Amino acid sequence: MIRKEIGSDWEIYMNRFFLQDNFYFFRSCRDALNYIAHCFKSNIEVVLPAYSCDSVITPFSKKEDNIKFYGIDNNFKFLKSEVEGLCEKADILLLIDYFGISCVDEEFLKKIKNKNPNICIIIDKTQNFFGDIWYYEYADYVVCSLRKWFSLPDGGLLVSKNKLDIEFLNDDSFYNLKLNAGFTKYEYLHNLCDDKSYFLDASKKADTILSKMDNYAISDFSYFKLLTYDISQIKKIRAGNFVYLKENMTDVNISKIEACENSLYFPILTKNRDVLQQYLSENNVYCPVIWELDPEQRMYGKCGYLSDHILCIPIDQRYTLDDMEEICYKINCFQEKNS
Template identity: 25%
Template sequence: MNPIGGYYGLELPKGAFSWHNTPYTFKSGRSSLHYILQLTKPSLVYIPFYTCNGLLDSFEASNTNYLFYEINHLLEPDELPDLSPNEYFLYINYFDVKREFIGTLSEKYGDKLIVDCTQAFFMKGNGRSWFFNSCRKYFGVPDGSYLYMPNHIHSNLPAVKNEQYIVSHLVSRFNGHAREGYLSFLENEVLCGPEIAGMSKLSEYLLSHINYEEVIDIRYANYNYLDTVFTEQHLFPPEPCDECVPMVYPVLLNKFPNRKSLAEQDVFIPTFWTDVKDRKHPGFEIEKLLTAHLLPLPIDHRYNLGDMERMVRLIKHLP
């Protein structure tokens, strides 16, 4: 029932832009993964050690067993397991530069492959395997994830849209107060947990107003500029893929990067992922090296070449 009278709400006419063509939307990547695990009920899922603990939340919520595997310097497993009945293999499209390898995995595993595209918003499903992403890792929205299923699998949409979110961090950043909104950002991250719920109406509206082609062009321009500066320190040679839209520019330094010094100059570089070094597992040396030394430099649509130049100067003068 539409209430009549009273105060006004947000004026949010639906926009004309879209990128994804799946009806399956969820409140977060963790929520999408929880839904996949609940639907497929695997006996075991192989997952990369180089991931955040947020991924593990979905396994705990669905009571699903998992086993870590190692990756090499190309961010690929050295050995691929032969899956037993009802076992699945999960792979992360790191920084959206692993599409060709994912094609190989999809040919091998079919609907037993789950592709985590939380670092690859622009990748769509291929009809053979499972794909899910995360909207708020790419855009200023409170929640959201798109899920692609194998073509032969059909299921019901989530019955309830997410209403458990906050937007004060988005408003703070919009008003130029990024530091002040950080605690609210962390609060909202907790709300974007593995519970199964559909994407919020607010995120659906906001995402319909984004010019995705323009966003992609800006990412390419920023990435290409950084590549002229850091090509010798690039994490690994990118795949020859015209459709890849890199999330970041990954620079691997030969020393521990001083993120605190950069943050003091309002350059905030994330760590992928502190959870890795905190796990008490022997081995996994490449994963721990990446966590300690990798600088995933922002290249998104909020920044221009002048911003890239300032970031480069600060990095080159790190203590």
């Protein structure tokens, strides 16, 4: 029941999702993974998905560590028997929830733990923030890049099965650059300035700072902003955008990837990906490739094929169904010209 009052002081909304037990907030998801990596001795064996970005791989890339990759198929599913074999003597296993789809069930995690009780299992939910499961009986950690989902200059989430004693550090250099870049982008979009080079350059400089990883904490600005977000409303907007694209993008030259409305993006596969991406950017629609892979990673399963053909369409809470309609129109126009 909501009480009704008129007048007096303003109320302040605060969501309680981010106040749960064993939620730890880092500057970035990369810093959170780096914390986990440093909980282990050197010369550890790490099992990672070949279809992943540098932010996942770099924290485990110390010279003395041994990284073993596993592949995925065209539906972003891994072969369970392959992963089981790799994990028999491994210290760490990392799994990714691709495009809103939970990567495993508890029975699979239990099987891994039964064969190797000391293995540390990490679930990366950066592409599935709105997925229901945040605590797993047989997974040790869940991580997520918060700044991919919200208007934040910094933020990475680590959820632990057990209470942690983390000595956080503070470094505002990344936060300051990203905050200034965000403010400048707002001014550019609202015609308060004409030069977009500053916020692009500032973002690039900020990204180089992330290469220096440590237990850096999220900024106070980003943490308190997180607490003010209406999570249910954001989820509703994103789901509506996802469903619209799913129902209205019907071009035969585009394959829709198995994904759900919790996804970070709306992913598609297309043969002329690079040309389509360039065309959309020329029309002010910026669709990232998730991800460009190095030659070794491309060798596993269908990773090379997916990296060459995938394009990810933004569906976040900044945008409306009118924006989704415009994206569909532009893609249809492109396909008509190139058919």
